[in-house]
Amino acid sequence: MIEINDKRDCSGCTACASICPVKCIEMKSDEEGFVYPVVDKSRCINCGLCEKTCPIINRKADAKIEPRAYACINNNLAVRMNSSSGGVFSLLAENILQNDGVVFGASFDENFVVRHTFVEREEDLNKLRVSKYVQSDMGEMFKKAKEFLDADRKVLFTGTACQIAGLKSFLKRDYENLFTQDLICHGVPSPLVWKKYLELKGLEDCESISFRKKLENKKRGAFYAKFKNGEEYVKSPYPSEPMIRIFLLNKCLRLSCHACVFKTITRQSDVTLADFWGINSVLPEINDKKGVSLVLIQSEKGQKLFDEIKSEMTYKEVNFKHAIIHNKMYYKSALKNPVRTRFFRDLQNLPFKKVMGRYGWGLL
Ligand SMILES: Cc1cc2nc3c(=O)[nH]c(=O)nc-3n(C[C@H](O)[C@H](O)[C@H](O)COP(=O)(O)OP(=O)(O)OC[C@H]3O[C@@H](n4cnc5c(N)ncnc54)[C@H](O)[C@@H]3O)c2cc1C
Structure with a gap:
């Protein structure tokens, strides 16, 4: 049965949970907010389909034909x-x-x-x-x-x-x-960090949010949210938005x-x-x-x-x-920011506002 010993070996794609014939695999969030498969061993019939379906365990050889x-x-x-x-x-x-x-x-x-x-x-x-x-x-x-x-x-x-x-x-x-x-x-940021960010900024009941709003004369666009009362939150230049900054600096992937x-x-x-x-x-x-x-x-x-x-x-x-x-x-994976481990430790122990103050504005 599927067992995640090293979290780098699971992308959370859900193939294992989707293929399970007895539905005994649940995708559950860990403390960082990323989902991993958890097997209910009492219901598992040891068919091995989950392991045979994992695209990382059964990695395909690269065809090496230039697109x-x-x-x-x-x-x-x-x-x-x-x-x-x-x-x-x-x-x-x-x-x-x-x-x-x-x-x-x-x-x-x-x-x-x-x-x-x-x-x-x-x-x-x-x-x-x-x-x-x-x-x-x-x-x-x-x-x-x-x-x-x-x-x-x-x-x-x-x-x-x-x-x-x-x-x-x-x-x-x-x-x-x-x-x-x-x-x-x-790379993909943590859904838990995004949820906490929405709460911190009061964005949960917005009318619309765009991670990439195109604005005239702004080279890389802006992070944009429109509130139901018509007010707007526009953050540009792009990396000045704390959520974008921790994403691009690889602190929460x-x-x-x-x-x-x-x-x-x-x-x-x-x-x-x-x-x-x-x-x-x-x-x-x-x-x-x-x-x-x-x-x-x-x-x-x-x-x-x-x-x-x-x-x-x-x-x-x-x-x-x-x-x-x-x-x-x-062709390259994002390099892990040296503060990533501390970021997620602080996420569990400190108020989120403090975490973003420490990591969303600092330029490490
Ligand atoms: C997490 C992430 C990281 C990216 N990193 C890079 C990068 O490093 N370099 C680069 O050149 N381009 C990157 N892109 C791709 C780029 O931002 C555009 O999505 C892409 O160029 C397509 O743009 P478009 O104008 O054709 O269509 P758009 O309408 O902008 O793209 C929509 C497409 O993006 C998909 N999509 C949106 N969000 C997600 C998500 N969270 N997970 C999976 N699919 C999603 C939608 O399903 C749809 O297929 C990234 C995209 C995502 C989602």
């Missing part, structure tokens, strides 16, 4: 302005929905907890747009995706590379009607993010999306400062989907190595 790389901009400016980078996620998703498909991705629930969910209508896509820099709660979404796939619906499943690897391990076989899209991922095994040359997903950092050295003429996506294509299916949406983009193929040289999170 094709593109710099892309969604021609719909309104959608792009409401996306983290070039708005390519929305084009992939619209294509699937227009073909009676279903799109899975990360959304905020009514309390701004980040959860995976699915949408079947284009008017609901806004829920999934824009990066939420918190580990999403996968819930039962692997099983739900399988139900749609078995019913012959097209499915676009989006998430971090570990979530896509978990889904693929859980499904066990290739589905013609499954499309997957992951992200170049810095999941331990497995510091040893990510999914940062391979060729990912398991059909398409990888990212911010095109370094666009000015690769293709300055495309950069209108409103966001450019780096799109990496790693399968025939991914190429077919890309070809279907390309008439709705301004795009250019670029050299893969030149494209990723400015985005080292493609």
Whole structure:
């Protein structure tokens, strides 16, 4: 049965809990706020499926075929302005929905907890747009995706590379009607830290929150919240926002993010999306400062989907190595900040305001 001896070896993808035939595995939060599988041994039938399904234990060899790389901009400016980078996620998703498909991705629930969910209508896509820099709660979404796939619906499943690897391990076989899209991922912050931050800032009953609000003349955008009374909280420049700062300085990431095994040359997903950092050295003429996506294509299916949406983009193929040289999170895990252990110890012992005072403003 699955046993986590070293927390770096579990990304919390939920594949083990989802596959268990007797439902004796529960994903439970630890003191840092990250979920890990806990087996009810009295009900376990020792079938071994959980271990056989774990995408880290059964790590796939890297295909080492260089993906094709593109710099892309969604021609719909309104959608792009409401996306983290070039708005390519929305084009992939619209294509699937227009073909009676279903799109899975990360959304905020009514309390701004980040959860995976699915949408079947284009008017609901806004829920999934824009990066939420918190580990999403996968819930039962692997099983739900399988139900749609078995019913012959097209499915676009989006998430971090570990979530896509978990889904693929859980499904066990290739589905013609499954499309997957992951992200170049810095790492995922703790949902507990995010919950405490919402409380500290009084953001739980906001109308909307955006981790990446695009504002005129602000290079990296802002952290933005709109309250029900119309008041706004806008924090820019971007890293001056304490929650963003502890994220970018690697103080509150999941331990497995510091040893990510999914940062391979060729990912398991059909398409990888990212911010095109370094666009000015690769293709300055495309950069209108409103966001450019780096799109990496790693399968025939991914190429077919890309070809279907390309008439709705301004795009250019670029050299893969030149494209990723400015985005080292493609191939490198985030370095653990030396204060990470102290941060989580203090999180348990001190008032949260004090913790953020110590770690959210200090520049370590
Ligand atoms: C935790 C995290 C870390 C990232 N780190 C980097 C990085 O280091 N470098 C880089 O270039 N890009 C990074 N990205 C990706 C980048 O921020 C954009 O999401 C990506 O470029 C797609 O942008 P878009 O404009 O096409 O679409 P958008 O509409 O902005 O993207 C929406 C997509 O992001 C997914 N998503 C949002 N939040 C989450 C979440 N918490 N977990 C899983 N999926 C999520 C949605 O499901 C959807 O597929 C990161 C994204 C996340 C969520």
